[in-house]
Amino acid sequence: MSSVALEATHLAKRFGRRWALRDCTVSIPTGRVAALVGPNGAGKSTLLRIAAGLTRPSSGSVHVLGGAPGGDNVELLTRVGYLDQERPLYRGFRVEEMFRFAAGTNPTWDMDTAHRYVERLGISLRDRVDGLSGGQRAQVALTMTLAKLPELLLLDEPAAALDPVAREDLLRLLMSQVAERATTVVLSTHALGDVASICDYLVVMSHSTIVLSDELEFIVESHRWLSAHPSTATLPDGVAVVEERESSRDVTVLARLTEPLEDETWRVAVPTIDEIIMAYLRLGASSPGASSSALDGAS
Protein backbone atom coordinates (compact mmCIF):
# COMPACT_ATOMS: atom_id res chain seq x y z
CA MET A 1 0.00 0.00 0.00
CA SER A 2 1.28 3.40 -0.95
CA SER A 3 1.70 5.82 1.93
CA VAL A 4 1.34 8.84 -0.33
CA ALA A 5 -2.19 9.57 -1.55
CA LEU A 6 -1.44 12.51 -3.80
CA GLU A 7 1.98 13.42 -5.10
CA ALA A 8 2.65 16.25 -7.52
CA THR A 9 6.13 17.04 -8.79
CA HIS A 10 6.84 20.33 -10.60
CA LEU A 11 3.30 20.22 -11.85
CA ALA A 12 2.30 22.97 -14.29
CA LYS A 13 -0.79 23.71 -16.33
CA ARG A 14 -1.15 26.41 -18.94
CA PHE A 15 -4.41 27.58 -20.46
CA GLY A 16 -3.37 29.63 -23.50
CA ARG A 17 -0.98 32.26 -22.14
CA ARG A 18 -2.12 31.94 -18.54
CA TRP A 19 -0.43 29.59 -16.06
CA ALA A 20 -3.13 28.02 -13.89
CA LEU A 21 -0.44 26.06 -12.06
CA ARG A 22 3.30 26.65 -11.88
CA ASP A 23 5.93 24.42 -10.31
CA CYS A 24 3.56 22.72 -7.86
CA THR A 25 5.25 20.13 -5.68
CA VAL A 26 3.28 18.55 -2.89
CA SER A 27 2.99 15.17 -1.19
CA ILE A 28 -0.13 14.37 0.82
CA PRO A 29 0.09 11.18 2.92
CA THR A 30 -2.78 8.67 3.00
CA GLY A 31 -5.28 8.89 5.83
CA ARG A 32 -5.16 12.68 6.01
CA VAL A 33 -7.91 15.22 5.58
CA ALA A 34 -6.09 17.90 3.63
CA ALA A 35 -7.36 21.43 3.13
CA LEU A 36 -6.50 23.29 -0.04
CA VAL A 37 -6.88 27.00 0.66
CA GLY A 38 -6.16 30.12 -1.33
CA PRO A 39 -7.92 32.87 -3.27
CA ASN A 40 -10.04 32.18 -6.34
CA GLY A 41 -7.80 31.59 -9.32
CA ALA A 42 -4.92 30.30 -7.19
CA GLY A 43 -5.06 26.92 -8.92
CA LYS A 44 -6.94 24.79 -6.37
CA SER A 45 -9.57 23.51 -8.82
CA THR A 46 -6.97 22.85 -11.52
CA LEU A 47 -4.87 20.80 -9.10
CA LEU A 48 -7.91 18.74 -8.06
CA ARG A 49 -9.01 18.22 -11.68
CA ILE A 50 -5.54 17.05 -12.70
CA ALA A 51 -5.45 14.67 -9.72
CA ALA A 52 -8.86 13.32 -10.75
CA GLY A 53 -7.61 12.72 -14.29
CA LEU A 54 -10.05 15.24 -15.79
CA THR A 55 -7.33 17.58 -17.07
CA ARG A 56 -3.85 16.73 -18.30
CA PRO A 57 -0.91 18.73 -16.94
CA SER A 58 1.22 20.79 -19.33
CA SER A 59 4.35 19.57 -17.57
CA GLY A 60 5.43 17.82 -14.39
CA SER A 61 3.90 14.69 -12.96
CA VAL A 62 1.11 13.65 -10.63
CA HIS A 63 0.44 10.35 -8.92
CA VAL A 64 -2.64 9.41 -6.92
CA LEU A 65 -2.63 6.25 -4.80
CA GLY A 66 0.58 5.32 -6.58
CA GLY A 67 -0.89 5.45 -10.09
CA ALA A 68 -1.13 7.98 -12.90
CA PRO A 69 -4.63 9.46 -13.22
CA GLY A 70 -6.29 9.60 -16.62
CA GLY A 71 -9.28 8.34 -18.55
CA ASP A 72 -7.59 5.08 -19.48
CA ASN A 73 -6.74 4.17 -15.88
CA VAL A 74 -10.11 2.59 -15.01
CA GLU A 75 -8.82 0.69 -11.98
CA LEU A 76 -7.70 3.98 -10.43
CA LEU A 77 -10.99 5.74 -11.29
CA THR A 78 -12.95 3.40 -9.02
CA ARG A 79 -10.61 4.17 -6.11
CA VAL A 80 -10.87 7.96 -6.43
CA GLY A 81 -14.00 10.03 -5.82
CA TYR A 82 -14.23 13.52 -7.31
CA LEU A 83 -16.96 16.09 -6.69
CA ASP A 84 -17.15 19.72 -7.70
CA GLN A 85 -20.03 22.17 -7.55
CA GLU A 86 -21.52 20.94 -10.82
CA ARG A 87 -23.17 18.16 -8.76
CA PRO A 88 -24.20 15.66 -11.39
CA LEU A 89 -27.81 14.98 -10.37
CA TYR A 90 -30.73 14.32 -12.71
CA ARG A 91 -33.48 16.70 -11.73
CA GLY A 92 -36.43 14.53 -12.77
CA PHE A 93 -35.14 11.53 -10.81
CA ARG A 94 -36.05 10.36 -7.35
CA VAL A 95 -33.16 9.82 -4.91
CA GLU A 96 -33.60 6.03 -5.11
CA GLU A 97 -33.52 6.14 -8.91
CA MET A 98 -30.29 8.12 -8.80
CA PHE A 99 -28.87 5.47 -6.46
CA ARG A 100 -29.96 2.58 -8.72
CA PHE A 101 -28.40 4.31 -11.70
CA ALA A 102 -25.17 4.88 -9.78
CA ALA A 103 -25.16 1.26 -8.57
CA GLY A 104 -25.36 0.09 -12.18
CA THR A 105 -22.41 2.20 -13.31
CA ASN A 106 -20.11 1.89 -10.28
CA PRO A 107 -18.69 -1.54 -9.47
CA THR A 108 -17.74 -0.48 -5.93
CA TRP A 109 -21.12 1.12 -5.07
CA ASP A 110 -22.41 0.28 -1.59
CA MET A 111 -26.19 0.70 -1.42
CA ASP A 112 -26.25 0.23 2.35
CA THR A 113 -23.95 3.23 2.84
CA ALA A 114 -26.05 5.36 0.48
CA HIS A 115 -29.29 4.48 2.32
CA ARG A 116 -27.75 4.98 5.76
CA TYR A 117 -26.38 8.42 4.88
CA VAL A 118 -29.53 9.91 3.32
CA GLU A 119 -31.60 8.54 6.21
CA ARG A 120 -29.27 10.27 8.63
CA LEU A 121 -29.69 13.51 6.67
CA GLY A 122 -33.48 13.23 6.83
CA ILE A 123 -33.81 12.84 3.07
CA SER A 124 -36.31 10.26 1.76
CA LEU A 125 -35.42 7.85 -1.02
CA ARG A 126 -38.75 8.82 -2.60
CA ASP A 127 -37.80 12.55 -2.74
CA ARG A 128 -37.35 13.99 -6.20
CA VAL A 129 -34.09 15.81 -6.90
CA ASP A 130 -36.03 18.96 -8.05
CA GLY A 131 -37.86 19.05 -4.73
CA LEU A 132 -34.65 19.12 -2.65
CA SER A 133 -33.11 22.29 -1.26
CA GLY A 134 -29.69 23.37 -2.47
CA GLY A 135 -28.17 22.04 0.73
CA GLN A 136 -29.88 18.66 0.35
CA ARG A 137 -28.75 18.39 -3.27
CA ALA A 138 -25.17 18.96 -2.15
CA GLN A 139 -25.66 16.30 0.54
CA VAL A 140 -27.09 13.77 -1.94
CA ALA A 141 -24.25 14.49 -4.38
CA LEU A 142 -21.70 13.87 -1.62
CA THR A 143 -23.54 10.74 -0.47
CA MET A 144 -23.28 9.39 -4.02
CA THR A 145 -19.56 10.10 -4.10
CA LEU A 146 -19.07 8.47 -0.67
CA ALA A 147 -21.17 5.39 -1.54
CA LYS A 148 -18.58 4.45 -4.17
CA LEU A 149 -16.31 3.86 -1.15
CA PRO A 150 -13.32 5.63 -2.69
CA GLU A 151 -9.92 5.49 -0.99
CA LEU A 152 -9.25 9.08 -1.97
CA LEU A 153 -11.83 11.86 -2.13
CA LEU A 154 -11.11 15.00 -4.15
CA LEU A 155 -13.70 17.63 -3.24
CA ASP A 156 -13.81 21.10 -4.80
CA GLU A 157 -15.54 23.38 -2.28
CA PRO A 158 -17.99 20.71 -1.13
CA ALA A 159 -19.75 22.98 1.36
CA ALA A 160 -19.71 26.28 -0.55
CA ALA A 161 -22.95 28.26 -0.60
CA LEU A 162 -24.63 26.00 1.99
CA ASP A 163 -26.46 27.32 5.04
CA PRO A 164 -24.64 26.66 8.35
CA VAL A 165 -26.76 23.65 9.38
CA ALA A 166 -26.54 21.97 5.97
CA ARG A 167 -22.77 22.47 5.87
CA GLU A 168 -22.31 21.02 9.38
CA ASP A 169 -24.40 17.97 8.42
CA LEU A 170 -22.41 17.56 5.22
CA LEU A 171 -19.03 17.86 6.92
CA ARG A 172 -20.06 15.42 9.67
CA LEU A 173 -21.14 12.94 7.02
CA LEU A 174 -17.72 13.30 5.43
CA MET A 175 -15.98 12.82 8.79
CA SER A 176 -18.09 9.71 9.49
CA GLN A 177 -16.79 8.18 6.28
CA VAL A 178 -13.24 9.08 7.31
CA ALA A 179 -13.85 7.47 10.73
CA GLU A 180 -15.30 4.30 9.23
CA ARG A 181 -12.99 3.77 6.26
CA ALA A 182 -9.88 5.90 6.90
CA THR A 183 -10.56 7.62 3.59
CA THR A 184 -8.01 10.22 2.47
CA VAL A 185 -9.66 13.56 1.69
CA VAL A 186 -8.32 16.53 -0.23
CA LEU A 187 -10.80 19.38 -0.22
CA SER A 188 -10.64 23.00 -1.29
CA THR A 189 -12.36 25.54 0.93
CA HIS A 190 -12.68 29.24 1.65
CA ALA A 191 -13.97 28.60 5.17
CA LEU A 192 -10.84 28.85 7.28
CA GLY A 193 -12.83 27.66 10.32
CA ASP A 194 -13.21 24.25 8.65
CA VAL A 195 -9.46 23.88 8.38
CA ALA A 196 -8.82 23.70 12.12
CA SER A 197 -11.85 21.52 12.87
CA ILE A 198 -11.77 18.85 10.17
CA CYS A 199 -8.36 18.99 8.53
CA ASP A 200 -4.99 17.67 9.68
CA TYR A 201 -2.97 18.63 6.62
CA LEU A 202 -2.78 22.05 5.03
CA VAL A 203 -1.86 23.19 1.54
CA VAL A 204 -1.88 26.95 0.94
CA MET A 205 -1.97 28.07 -2.70
CA SER A 206 -1.35 31.52 -4.07
CA HIS A 207 -0.63 32.76 -7.58
CA SER A 208 -0.81 29.32 -9.19
CA THR A 209 1.64 27.69 -6.85
CA ILE A 210 1.96 26.15 -3.40
CA VAL A 211 3.33 28.50 -0.74
CA LEU A 212 2.94 26.20 2.27
CA SER A 213 2.14 22.53 2.79
CA ASP A 214 2.60 20.30 5.80
CA GLU A 215 0.91 18.55 8.70
CA LEU A 216 -1.36 21.15 10.31
CA GLU A 217 -0.02 20.45 13.77
CA PHE A 218 3.57 20.86 12.61
CA ILE A 219 2.66 24.15 10.91
CA VAL A 220 1.14 25.53 14.12
CA GLU A 221 4.05 24.23 16.21
CA SER A 222 6.66 25.83 13.99
CA HIS A 223 5.12 29.31 13.82
CA ARG A 224 5.11 31.90 16.59
CA TRP A 225 4.28 35.55 16.98
CA LEU A 226 7.40 37.24 18.36
CA SER A 227 7.34 40.78 19.75
CA ALA A 228 10.16 42.93 21.02
CA HIS A 229 11.29 46.54 21.32
CA PRO A 230 12.82 47.65 17.99
CA SER A 231 16.20 48.34 19.62
CA THR A 232 16.51 44.76 20.88
CA ALA A 233 14.77 43.12 17.95
CA THR A 234 17.41 40.93 16.36
CA LEU A 235 16.15 37.60 15.17
CA PRO A 236 18.30 34.59 15.91
CA ASP A 237 19.51 32.30 13.10
CA GLY A 238 17.11 29.80 11.69
CA VAL A 239 14.09 32.07 12.07
CA ALA A 240 12.26 33.13 8.91
CA VAL A 241 9.86 36.07 8.90
CA VAL A 242 6.51 35.45 7.25
CA GLU A 243 4.91 38.73 8.25
CA GLU A 244 6.16 41.84 10.03
CA ARG A 245 4.18 44.52 11.84
CA GLU A 246 5.76 47.58 13.39
CA SER A 247 4.46 50.05 15.92
CA SER A 248 6.37 52.86 17.64
CA ARG A 249 6.96 50.58 20.63
CA ASP A 250 7.16 47.14 19.20
CA VAL A 251 8.09 45.08 16.26
CA THR A 252 5.95 41.96 15.91
CA VAL A 253 6.74 39.19 13.46
CA LEU A 254 5.11 35.96 12.52
CA ALA A 255 8.16 33.72 12.48
CA ARG A 256 8.77 30.22 11.21
CA LEU A 257 11.06 28.48 13.67
CA THR A 258 13.27 25.54 12.92
CA GLU A 259 14.18 25.00 16.58
CA PRO A 260 12.85 26.16 19.96
CA LEU A 261 13.55 29.83 20.59
CA GLU A 262 15.99 30.37 23.46
CA ASP A 263 16.23 34.15 23.05
CA GLU A 264 14.49 35.76 26.05
CA THR A 265 14.21 39.25 24.53
CA TRP A 266 11.20 38.16 22.43
CA ARG A 267 7.69 37.82 23.82
CA VAL A 268 6.12 34.74 22.35
CA ALA A 269 2.50 34.04 21.42
CA VAL A 270 0.94 31.11 19.60
CA PRO A 271 -0.75 32.11 16.33
CA THR A 272 -4.08 30.71 15.23
CA ILE A 273 -4.15 28.71 12.02
CA ASP A 274 -6.22 31.51 10.41
CA GLU A 275 -3.45 34.00 11.18
CA ILE A 276 -0.83 31.73 9.67
CA ILE A 277 -2.88 31.14 6.51
CA MET A 278 -3.59 34.85 6.09
CA ALA A 279 0.08 35.72 6.53
CA TYR A 280 1.13 33.25 3.80
CA LEU A 281 -1.61 34.50 1.48
CA ARG A 282 -0.44 38.09 1.98
CA LEU A 283 3.14 36.99 1.44
CA GLY A 284 2.14 35.32 -1.82
CA ALA A 285 0.16 38.39 -2.88
CA SER A 286 2.94 40.90 -2.18
CA SER A 287 5.68 38.99 -3.92
CA PRO A 288 4.17 36.59 -6.45
CA GLY A 289 6.55 33.76 -7.19
CA ALA A 290 9.09 35.06 -4.71
CA SER A 291 7.60 33.67 -1.52
CA SER A 292 10.31 31.12 -0.87
CA SER A 293 13.14 33.54 -1.50
CA ALA A 294 11.50 36.07 0.85
CA LEU A 295 11.62 33.42 3.54
CA ASP A 296 15.14 32.25 2.79
CA GLY A 297 16.41 35.82 2.87
CA ALA A 298 15.17 36.52 6.38
CA SER A 299 17.69 36.52 9.17
Next chain:
Amino acid sequence: MSAHGPSIHFRLDARSAVAPYRQLVDQVRQAVAGGRLHGGDQLPSVREVVTQVTINPNTVHRAYRELEHLGLAEGRAGLGTFVTESPYQSDAAAQYEQLSQELRKWTQRAHAAGLDVEDMTDLLGRILNRDARVLS
Protein backbone atom coordinates in the same frame (compact mmCIF):
# COMPACT_ATOMS: atom_id res chain seq x y z
CA MET B 1 -28.97 12.72 33.99
CA SER B 2 -30.00 10.29 31.29
CA ALA B 3 -28.64 6.77 31.37
CA HIS B 4 -28.47 6.93 27.59
CA GLY B 5 -26.35 9.14 25.39
CA PRO B 6 -22.62 9.75 25.58
CA SER B 7 -20.85 10.35 28.89
CA ILE B 8 -19.44 13.63 27.61
CA HIS B 9 -20.40 16.05 24.85
CA PHE B 10 -17.26 17.47 23.32
CA ARG B 11 -17.06 21.00 21.99
CA LEU B 12 -14.53 22.38 19.57
CA ASP B 13 -13.49 25.99 19.18
CA ALA B 14 -12.02 26.14 15.69
CA ARG B 15 -10.82 29.73 16.30
CA SER B 16 -8.81 28.81 19.36
CA ALA B 17 -5.02 28.69 19.27
CA VAL B 18 -5.28 25.54 21.40
CA ALA B 19 -4.87 22.47 19.19
CA PRO B 20 -8.17 20.62 18.64
CA TYR B 21 -6.90 17.37 20.20
CA ARG B 22 -5.70 19.33 23.22
CA GLN B 23 -9.17 20.89 23.58
CA LEU B 24 -10.72 17.40 23.84
CA VAL B 25 -8.06 16.26 26.33
CA ASP B 26 -8.73 19.36 28.45
CA GLN B 27 -12.48 18.76 28.40
CA VAL B 28 -12.04 15.21 29.70
CA ARG B 29 -9.56 16.37 32.34
CA GLN B 30 -11.91 19.13 33.46
CA ALA B 31 -14.89 16.76 33.52
CA VAL B 32 -12.93 14.32 35.69
CA ALA B 33 -11.63 17.08 37.95
CA GLY B 34 -15.10 18.57 38.25
CA GLY B 35 -16.66 15.20 39.08
CA ARG B 36 -18.77 14.97 35.91
CA LEU B 37 -16.82 11.94 34.68
CA HIS B 38 -15.84 9.07 36.94
CA GLY B 39 -13.50 6.11 36.82
CA GLY B 40 -15.03 3.38 34.67
CA ASP B 41 -17.14 5.77 32.55
CA GLN B 42 -16.92 4.96 28.86
CA LEU B 43 -15.85 7.77 26.56
CA PRO B 44 -17.87 8.04 23.35
CA SER B 45 -16.46 6.09 20.40
CA VAL B 46 -14.67 8.01 17.68
CA ARG B 47 -17.61 7.35 15.34
CA GLU B 48 -20.02 8.75 17.93
CA VAL B 49 -17.90 11.86 18.44
CA VAL B 50 -17.82 12.71 14.73
CA THR B 51 -21.61 12.67 14.63
CA GLN B 52 -21.73 15.06 17.66
CA VAL B 53 -19.04 17.49 16.63
CA THR B 54 -17.67 18.46 13.25
CA ILE B 55 -14.20 17.12 13.86
CA ASN B 56 -11.54 15.03 12.19
CA PRO B 57 -11.64 11.45 13.59
CA ASN B 58 -7.82 11.40 13.64
CA THR B 59 -8.01 14.26 16.15
CA VAL B 60 -10.27 12.20 18.43
CA HIS B 61 -7.92 9.18 18.18
CA ARG B 62 -5.04 11.49 18.99
CA ALA B 63 -6.86 12.93 22.04
CA TYR B 64 -7.71 9.44 23.34
CA ARG B 65 -4.10 8.31 22.89
CA GLU B 66 -2.96 11.37 24.83
CA LEU B 67 -5.48 10.65 27.62
CA GLU B 68 -4.12 7.10 27.81
CA HIS B 69 -0.59 8.46 27.91
CA LEU B 70 -1.59 10.77 30.77
CA GLY B 71 -3.11 7.81 32.60
CA LEU B 72 -6.57 9.39 32.55
CA ALA B 73 -8.13 6.83 30.21
CA GLU B 74 -7.49 3.29 29.10
CA GLY B 75 -8.37 1.48 25.92
CA ARG B 76 -9.98 -1.92 26.38
CA ALA B 77 -9.64 -4.08 23.29
CA GLY B 78 -12.91 -4.38 21.41
CA LEU B 79 -14.82 -2.38 24.03
CA GLY B 80 -13.69 1.21 23.76
CA THR B 81 -11.96 3.84 25.86
CA PHE B 82 -12.77 4.21 29.55
CA VAL B 83 -11.92 6.76 32.23
CA THR B 84 -9.29 5.24 34.51
CA GLU B 85 -10.21 4.19 38.05
CA SER B 86 -7.84 6.20 40.13
CA PRO B 87 -7.39 6.57 43.88
CA TYR B 88 -6.15 10.09 43.28
CA GLN B 89 -9.33 11.34 41.70
CA SER B 90 -10.86 12.64 44.94
CA ASP B 91 -7.56 14.41 45.68
CA ALA B 92 -7.63 15.89 42.21
CA ALA B 93 -11.17 17.18 42.68
CA ALA B 94 -10.28 18.75 46.02
CA GLN B 95 -7.15 20.32 44.57
CA TYR B 96 -9.15 21.66 41.63
CA GLU B 97 -11.65 23.20 44.03
CA GLN B 98 -8.90 24.84 46.08
CA LEU B 99 -7.18 26.23 42.99
CA SER B 100 -10.43 27.72 41.70
CA GLN B 101 -11.06 29.37 45.06
CA GLU B 102 -7.61 30.92 45.04
CA LEU B 103 -8.09 32.11 41.50
CA ARG B 104 -11.48 33.58 42.38
CA LYS B 105 -9.83 35.62 45.15
CA TRP B 106 -7.12 36.71 42.74
CA THR B 107 -9.67 37.84 40.14
CA GLN B 108 -11.44 39.91 42.80
CA ARG B 109 -8.15 41.67 43.59
CA ALA B 110 -7.42 42.15 39.91
CA HIS B 111 -10.91 43.55 39.36
CA ALA B 112 -10.40 45.99 42.25
CA ALA B 113 -7.11 47.02 40.61
CA GLY B 114 -9.01 47.96 37.44
CA LEU B 115 -8.33 44.90 35.25
CA ASP B 116 -11.24 43.66 33.18
CA VAL B 117 -11.80 40.12 31.90
CA GLU B 118 -9.73 40.68 28.75
CA ASP B 119 -6.86 42.16 30.76
CA MET B 120 -6.83 39.17 33.10
CA THR B 121 -7.03 36.67 30.25
CA ASP B 122 -4.20 38.47 28.48
CA LEU B 123 -2.05 38.50 31.62
CA LEU B 124 -2.66 34.82 32.31
CA GLY B 125 -1.92 34.01 28.67
CA ARG B 126 1.40 35.86 28.86
CA ILE B 127 2.40 34.10 32.06
CA LEU B 128 1.40 30.70 30.70
CA ASN B 129 3.24 31.25 27.45
CA ARG B 130 6.36 32.19 29.33
CA ASP B 131 5.97 29.11 31.52
CA ALA B 132 5.38 26.94 28.49
CA ARG B 133 8.65 28.13 27.04
CA VAL B 134 10.46 27.42 30.29
CA LEU B 135 8.87 23.99 30.57
CA SER B 136 9.39 22.79 27.00
